[in-house]
Amino acid sequence: MSAQAPLVNIRNLVKHFGSVAAVDDVSLQVGEGEFLTFLGSSGSGKTTTLFIVAGFEDPTAGDVEIDGRSVLSVKPNERNIGMVFQRYTLFPHMTVAQNVGFPLMVRRRSKAEIDKAVKEMLDLVQLGAYAGRKPSELSGGQQQRVALARALVYKPRILLMDEPLAALDKRLREDIQQEIRRIHRELGVTILYVTHDQEEALRMSDRIAVFSHGKIAQIGSGADLYERPADAFVAGFIGNSNFLQGSVVQSQQDQVAVRLDDGTVIRGNTRHPLAANARVRLMIRPERLALAPSNDQVDQSLDVTLSDTTYLGDMLQHEVVTAWQQRITVRTNDRAAASSAGNALKLHFASTDVMVFEDGNRATA
Amino acid sequence: MFEAISNNPYRNLRAPRVGLRRLRPALPALIFLFVFMVVPLSSLLLLSVTKPETGLGNYISLLGDATYARVLLNTFIIAALVTLVTLVIAYPVAWLLAILPSRVSQIFFAIILLSMWTNLLARTYGWMVLLQRTGVINRALMGVGLIDQPLPLINNLAGVTIGMTYIMLPYVILPLHATISGIDPAIMQAAAITGAKPRQIFWHVMLPLSLPGIGAGCMMVFVMALGYYVTPALLGGTSNMMLAEMIAQQVQSLLNWGLGSAAAFILLAVTLVFYAIYVRAIGLGRVR
Known part of the structure; x- marks a missing residue:
């Protein structure tokens, strides 16, 4: 993040539901144009934090500043934030074009201006040919792209996305992830993205905030989290x-x-x-583990027994067992290391x- | 050939034939409908074109005579007015019930259902006590000093509208509540975050999405109100008589069976026309 003042500044945010602290002292800054992902399992506080930024929930304590000004007293419809939801939220009685034009219609823009902006946005999400359709005639992926167009048509500086791809299958999800990345690059909009999918978070984000039990366990780039996890939780959550x-x-x-x-x-x-x-x-x-015959001399090693090998195409996955019966997973593309189950091996690592x-x-x- | 057809794995996918055998479980209901619905209606139809003399004279006088036509028109005006007032009052109630915590809304539902289950005549007499010149409402308003003269709240259009609206409310609240509860709150949130003001969300999103419930409720109330008898008879005045009252008068007091039957048939025909329009516009599946 650059040295300039952050666009979004979340300070010591706390949200209690009854006696449960859904968000427990969360602070973070988001720079202009940044793609920041809230990653965590369900109930970790990531969605609640996003909904507080949107204005749908009031925090128990703490503050949300946008451009240096607190927005807690600003209603959602006056925050000028875009949002794409997990569920399909297109207006079912309106066409695709009317859905995308809705934010401009409620702003009382002229029809010509609305038509032009709607066309631009539908081209951006590559759905120009679908302007006259009803949402029920679109696939889930198309509906979410229309929702994205609707969230961007009024040019908000901040776009919130609450697991927008959770309901889609894997292939489609990857297509739309790329599309969101492209749109982020083209428009330079600041994106706060919520997901429980670590692969999605790693693929898309500039920075990732890992949520756990209402707190941020660690915030940093994907490489930071993977190579230098702050604690055992982050180490276990990101990657194998x-x-x-x-x-x-x-x-x-x-x-x-x-x-x-x-x-x-x-x-x-x-x-x-x-x-x-x-x-x-x-x-x-x-x-980061390698296997060698047990009589090899290596720098740092553990004596293990091979119990199983799985062929994964690009890699081999070995399950080995230590002398005290703990299972360890090894992934390698060294086919020479292949050995049969029950053989004694040395597990070595830097x-x-x-x-x-x-x-x-x-x-x- | 027949063997081949019966082995066709898709045969069950064809539209089922409504054969006489399939109707057998419905036989008691069909017999009931025939004896107590088809037979009396047929005899009414017969009466309407034979008494006092054979021909369409009863229908011609009903639609041609100014007095009778006025009753017909009045019936429609009251039914429409009651439907409109009921909708305006029921919508916020249904909305509130949809957003209240279910424990609280259960209590409100109990109150609404209890009022529905209370005897119609008892409730209408209750309104007479409240609305009459020396009734509770007039005395309270005069006691507070808001009015000098008692308001004419009974034996007129106001009395009928108040009494009937009260009775019809549950029939709009219940289907409307079902429709509004079915609208995903995330759609409202989506509308809000795009910049729509609460008023705009209501008119452009919520109201269009609750149309099926509005249609079902209004249809129910309008059709019920067209044929209403007890409440208009007790709370209405002679100047705004409704069709059902006129039928009773013709049959009971004037023993004019032919004209009464013809009026009943006009009411039935009008009801069926409105029902057909509704089914065309919104679909049968939405009538709950």
Whole structure:
């Protein structure tokens, strides 16, 4: 994000439903033109935060500023924000063109101006030929593209999207993801996007805010979250991961040595200083692991037994078991490493690929 | 050949033939309808064209005579007025019931249904007590000093409209509530976020989407009101007699069976015409 003042500034937002804190002290800034995704499982507070920005929910505490001014007292229809919803929300009694023209009609623009803008928008979402149709005559993907056109036709600076593709099948979803990316580039509109799909978040966003239990667990680029997760929750939520238990032998700045339960000592990295003997969890991505015959000499390794190999086309996925019966997943495209089940192997990995986290009590989703 | 047809896996997809055998379960109802509906209606039709003399004289005098035509016109005006007033009052109630928490709306539904289940005559007498010159409403208004003279609230159009509107309200509230509850609130939110003011959302989105409920409710009330007897007879005046009252008068007081039957048939025909228009416009499936 640039040094200029943020377009959207969410400060210490709290929202209680009864005794439940749906949003629990969320703060974040969104830069002009940024594509920011709220990623989290259901009930993590991502949608509630979005609805507070839209003005459909009032926060229990905290503030939402747009352009440096609090919008909490501004009604949704006066916030000049665009929004695409998870459910199909086109007006069923209006044609596609009337739906897209609706925001301009309620702004009392001239018919000529509305017609021109509607045509432009329908061309943008590649549905120019469908202007006269009713929403019920469109597929789900087409309806969401019309909804996108309707949300953009009045040129809002901020576009909110609440899981707009959740109801669509995978192929269609990927097509529309690309289309949304293209429209974001062409129009430069600031997008706040909610999804529970980490792949979607990684594919589309400039930055991702990972929500958990009403709080932001981590906010950063996809690479930040994948390579440098803040805690075990984010590490488990983004991408595939293997977790091992151990206790700290020695910790020096970001370097840490951990003794596993069977006595093996493994070196890894940590973002926070760790006390000696602290219980920790080690995380290694499946694709950062390699397998070698058990008599090979390697830098850092674990003795394992191969239990299963799955052919995934572009990759092989091996399930291996440690001496203390913990299963570990290995993904590799090294076909030479193929071996038969039951063989003793060495699992080896670089210390920079081992991430060590304090063993909190938080679930790893 | 027949073998081949009966083995056709798609044969069940063809439109089912309504054979006599399939109608057998409906036989008791059909017999009931025939004995208590078709037979009396046929004899009424016969009466209307034979008494006092054979021909269409009864129909000609009903539609031609100024007094009778006035009653017919009056019936339509009152039915339309009651429908309109009922709709205007019922819409906000149905809306409120749709957005209230269900525990609260259950209580309101209980009140509405209880009033529906209370005897019609008892409720109409209740309105007489409230509306008459020395009734509760007039005395209260005079007591507060808002009026000097009692308002003429009974034995006129106002009395009929108030009494009938009250009785008809549930018949609009219930279908309208069903329609409004079925509208996805996200559609209203979508309209709001695009910049529409609450008034614009109502006129451009909510009202068009509640048309099926409005149609069903209004159809029900208008048709019921056309043939209403007890309430207009007790709360109305002689100057705004409705058709049902006239039929009763012709048959009971004047023993003019022919004219009464003809009037009943005109009412039935008009009702069927309105029903047909409604079915064409909105569809049979929406009549709940």
